[in-house]
């Protein structure tokens with residue numbers, strides 16, 4: 001049937017689908033469509049939506065074979081008793097779904113994997129997240145359902161990132177942060193992206209074409225190789241030097257930036273003071289750290305007061321990026337050096 005539809009990037013699809021479902025404006029009886037990197041979510045007639053949710057269009061939808069599942073637990077059919085706990089959230093990275101399964105979960109993880117693969121439109125492979133390990137923060141994944149490799153293309157705000165979860169760290173939960181920081185870059189700035197991973201900050205910034213120079217470093221050569229592939233496919237990116245290099249090596253040199261990103265949440269603090277000395281007056285550092293809930297304002301002040309370089313700096317923002325544990329959050333601190 002023909003229906004009005006909301007077009008959203010696939011990575012945001014599940015969040016938006018749930019919100020539409022909760023507002024009672026998701027059309028039932030037809031199947032959600034996948035269109036390249038986007039989902040088309042069918043809407044009931046007369047549905048009103050804020051424009052920032054996505055763009056509206058009219059599209060043809062195939063009929064749903066069965067009543068639509070409200071959540072993926074509906075697809076685990078021993079559901080006369082729905083009291084068992086299922087993981088509530090999962091990440092969608094390109095065509096891969098990553099789910100963290102609690103140790104006390106009573107359901108066979110492979111059944112959860114099959115249910116998620118059937119539930120998430122366009123899902124090819126489902127893995128259980130067994131934590132990040134080693135200096136390169138590689139995620140250990142147990143294959144639960146589906147086929148193929150852990151390599152995929154993940155789209156954020158239209159930036160197509162080369163990702164390989166077996167070879168390099170990537171989290172889709174920072175998409176808004178990647179976009180926000182890129183939007184703050186001013187014309188001609190030199191930007192350091194330290195611990196860049198597969199380079200989502202760098203790719204977003206390169207796409208704006210405002211930076212004069214971007215230096216992206218990571219100690220993992222595979223991450224840098226993936227970043228180079230992402231950059232090669234950008235229509236006309238800014239000037240990027242993507243280097244397999246340790247932060248220590250860059251900081252031992254003499255290069256200076258107008259803006260620096262330091263996203264190594266458990267250990268980055270050891271590089272913050274030296275980095276402060278390598279950012280020009282009027283410059284900015286975007287620094288990420290896991291912070292106990294309720295402490296971010298104080299922690300922002302500490303970051304500058306505890307550093308020998310800090311007297312010239314102030315923390316102008318401490319924003320919650322996402323929850324990290326029941327008691328802590330990943331916080332993005334924006335530090336500014338006085339003119």
Ligand SMILES: C[S@@+](CC[C@H](N)C(=O)[O-])C[C@H]1O[C@@H](n2cnc3c(N)ncnc32)[C@H](O)[C@@H]1O
Nearest residue numbers: 135136137169195196197218219220246247263
């Ligand atoms: C949390 S990830 C950050 C990824 C990226 N910034 C993002 O937003 O997706 C941390 C990265 O730091 C890298 N890393 C760890 N220690 C490093 C060091 N001393 N020098 C350079 N890179 C390092 C790891 O290889 C990993 O890719």
